[in-house]
Amino acid sequence: MISLSDIYDASPRAFFRFARVSGLAEHREDVPREAWFAAKIAAAMAEDCGPCTQLVVTMAECEGVSPPTLRAILAGEQGALPPDAALGFRLLGLSLSATLREVTVCATRWCRDGAEKDSLLSRSPSRPRVSFPL
Numbered sequence: 001m002i003s004l005s006d007i008y009d010a011s012p013r014a015f016f017r018f019a020r021v022s023g024l025a026e027h028r029e030d031v032p033r034e035a036w037f038a039a040k041i042a043a044a045m046a047e048d049c050g051p052c053t054q055l056v057v058t059m060a061e062c063e064g065v066s067p068p069t070l071r072a073i074l075a076g077e078q079g080a081l082p083p084d085a086a087l088g089f090r091l092l093g094l095s096l097s098a099t100l101r102e103v104t105v106c107a108t109r110w111c112r113d114g115a116e117k118d119s120l121l122s123r124s125p126s127r128p129r130v131s132f133p134l
Contacts, residue, residue, distance in 0.1 A: 035088030
């Protein structure tokens with residue numbers, strides 16, 4: 001796995017460009033905390049990175065995501081997730097394996113209003129690959 005220090009050593013210019021993308025990817029605004037962390041944890045698990053998954057789980061704990069929600073996310077038990085967490089988990093899963101149209105259909109079904117849908121859709125498809133596990 002390449003670390004940020006490896007990127008800096010290879011090219012300080014590339015490092016600072018990546019840092020801007022990472023900062024943008026962390027902008028959460030109106031995305032519910034449980035949806036945000038469900039997507040981040042699902043992304044870490046999809047990358048098969050145990051240390052990354054543990055890091056994101058720890059960040060979620062620090063942000064107040066409940067232990068039962070975290071256990072359900074880690075077990076992939078969507079039926080046991082609160083609605084916001086289920087939304088983030090499902091959208092991330094679709095963005096890894098489906099077309100944008102399928103992600104949009106899912107978001108339209110699950111979201112309460114357009115603002116949440118727009119926020120999640122703008123982040124979900126690129127999130128796991130660009131800023132993982134930030």
